[in-house]
Amino acid sequence: MRVVVYGAGQLAQMMYLAGSPLGIEVQAVDVNNDTVVHPVSKSPLDTSLDQALEGADALTVEFEHVPEHLLEEATKTGKLMPSIESILVGADRVREKALLEGMKVANSAHRIVTHLEQLDECIETLGEKLILKSSRDGYDGYGQWRLANKEELPELKRALATLNLEKVPLVVEKMVPFERELSLIGVRNKQGDVRTYPLAENLHYQGQLHVSVAPATHVDDALQAKAHDIFVKLAEGMDYVGVLAVELFQCGDELLVNELAPRVHNSGHWSQSGAVTSQFENHLRAICGLPLGDTSAIGPSAMINIIGCSSFSRELLSIDGSHLHWYGKSVREKRKMGHINVTTDSYTKLGEKLHDLSQYLPLEYFPKLIGEAKRLKG
Template structure:
């Protein structure tokens, strides 16, 4: 079997590594020049994109912002999974909000803004604590602004007047006083079978995910069921095939959908070491029409992102249950360079291992690590 992935980053690389034991060959498309490359070495392959599409059993994506002309070509083959409509939902927050509202899936109260003058109406409707998100091309904290005091509205309105909101509208949300951020990774195959992983708790810094812990602590069967039901409603309503990540805010016993990612996701990297079947293998199983793998956790685990640095000690591998995944990128501020998965037999042991991990890392780049280690040990 052969799967062609649009995008040639770390997610395509990890799909390649997951596919090899299954006899699934994964090729990647560099969407900057339409070339077909090896997902690990990035070496151009001796095939054209048209030839790769013809010989593939399935086409998929590693990120939402694939040029639409390429998605249109892929969709015409009938092999693209998830389908183009699902991918575009992940690339456009307005589409995303309309989908959630149409399916009556709880999400943050919001307004769509196409002109700066509408911001005053947003304050009247939602209050003076707002988060403004560009509807397209915003991720990892980029393309976002905050209003925390009504007195700052004129300055914010002036700043937004510099943007073309008619072309790229804003989604303006009421700033929620949520308890924590969770995510659910789930998968649906071509036959309609669905499996979901345990909820993960996510810790962010400056808009980027730094640490995920799974299964999340203090999750009862009812909360997990609510998250599963949200996934089922979305996946079946979209006729979705593949892995879908659902980012959630927990407010007491209520779960609100924050964002959707129609692909394998950073908050699911823990599944490589902490689950019976990783999200990458299950995504390939799904798009190839194979039976889905067991999504059970094998114990508490954590994923720690390595962001914007490469100066750490590989001696961290001396910690039992630690696994390093290095992406081979050049260093850049806020760039995800790799991640570390850590598994343990208990949350206390996991906290102890994260504390040990800090001895091998420049902690200024890992601001959430120590506090999370102490929380888990408590």
Template sequence: MSVVVYGSGQLAQMMYLAGAPLGIDVQAVDVNTDTVVHPVSKTPLDTSLSQALESADALTVEFEHVPERLLDEAAKTGKLMPDIASILVGADRVREKKLLQSMGVANCMHRIVTQLDDLDACITELGSRLILKASRDGYDGYGQWRLTDESELPSLKKSLASLNLEVVPLVVEKMVDFDRELSLIGVRNKQGEIRTYPLAENLHHQGQLHVSVAPATEVNEALQTQAHDIFVTLAEGMDYVGVLAVELFQCGDKLLVNELAPRVHNSGHWTQSGSVTSQFENHLRAVCGLPLGDTSAIGPSAMVNIIGCGSFSRELLSIDGSHLHWYGKSVREKRKMGHINVTAPSYNALGEKLTALSQFLPLEYFPKLTEEANRLKG
């Protein structure tokens, strides 16, 4: 079987590695050059894009910001999974909010803004503590602004004055006093079979995910079921095929959807070591029409992102249960360079292993590591 992935970054690489044992050949598309490349070496392959699309059993994406001309071309083959409408929901927060509203899925109170003067009405309706998000092309904290007091509004308007909000509207959300950030990775195949993973707890710094712990601590059956039901509503309502990540705010015993990602997701990397079947394998199974794999956790695990850091001791591999995933990129500030998965028999043992891990890393690049290690140790 053959799968073509639009995008040639680390997610395509990890899909390739997951597909090899199944006999699924994964090729990647450099969407900047329309070139078919090897997902690991990035070497151009001796095949054109049209030839690759014709011979593939399935087409998919590693990120939602694929040029629409390429998505249109892929959609015409009838092999694109998830479908183009689902991918575009992940690329446009206005579409995303409309989808959540249409399906009755709880999310943050918000307004869509196409004129700066509409911000005054947002304060009247939503209050003076707001998060403003560009509806397209914003990620990892980029394309976001905060308003914490009405007195800041004139300054905020000045900083936004150069934006064309008619072309790229703002989604203005009421700032939520949530207890913590969670995410659910789920998967649905072409036959409609659905499986979801245990909830993961996510710690962010400056808008980027730094540490995920799964299964999240202090999750009862009712909360996991609520998350599962949200996924089922979305996946069935969208006729979705593949892995879908649902980012959530926990507010007491209620979950609000923050964002959707129509693809394998950073907060699901823990599944490579911490679950029976990784999100990458299950995504390939889903788009190829194969039965889905077991999504159970095999024990507590953590995923630690390596961000903007290229120098650390590989002796971290001396820690039992630690696994390094290096992406082979050139170092750049705020760039995801790789991640480390750590598994343990208990949360306390996981905290001890994260403390040990900190001895091999420059902690200025890992601002959440010690905090999370101490929390898990109680």
């Protein structure tokens, strides 16, 4: 079998590594120049994009911001999974909100803003504490602004004055006093079979995911079932095929959907060593029409992103249950360079291992690590 992935970053690389034992060959497309490349070495392959699409059994994406003309060409083959409609939902928050509202899936109260004057109305209807998100091309904290009170509004309007909001609207949300951020990774195949992973708890810093812990602590069967039901409603409603990530706010016993990611996701990387079947393998299984794998957790796991640095000791691999995944990128501020997975058999031991891990890392780049180690150790 052969799968072509639009995008040539670390997610395509990890799909390649997951596909090899299954006999699934994965090729990647550098969407900046429409070149077919090897997902690990990034070396151009001796095949054109048209030839790659013709020879593929399935086409998929590693990120949602693939140029639409490429997605349209992929759709014509009948091999693109998930569908172009599902991918575009992840690329456009206006579409995303419309989907959630149409399916009656709980999410943050919001307004769509195409003119700055509408922000005054947003304050009247949603309150003074607001978060503003660009409807397109915003990720890892980029394209977001916050309003703490109405006295800040004039300054905020000046900051937004150069934006073309008619072309790229803002989604303005009521700031939700949530308890924590969770995510659910789930997968649905072409036969309609669905599996979901245990909820993961996500810790962010400056808009970027730094640490995920899965299964999330203090999750009862009822909360996991609510998350599963949300996934099923969304996946079946979109006739979705592949892995879908659902980012959630927990507010007491309720869950609000924050964002959707129509692809394998950073908060599911823990599954590489912490679940019976990784999200990458299950995505390939789903789009290739194979039976889905067991999504059960092997034990408590943590995923720690390596962001903006490359100077750390590989001796961290001396910690039992630790695994390093390096992406081979040049260093840049706020760039995800790799991640570390740690898996063990109790949350207390997980906290101890995260504390041990801190001895090998420059902690200025890992601001959430020590606090989470202490929390888990109790």
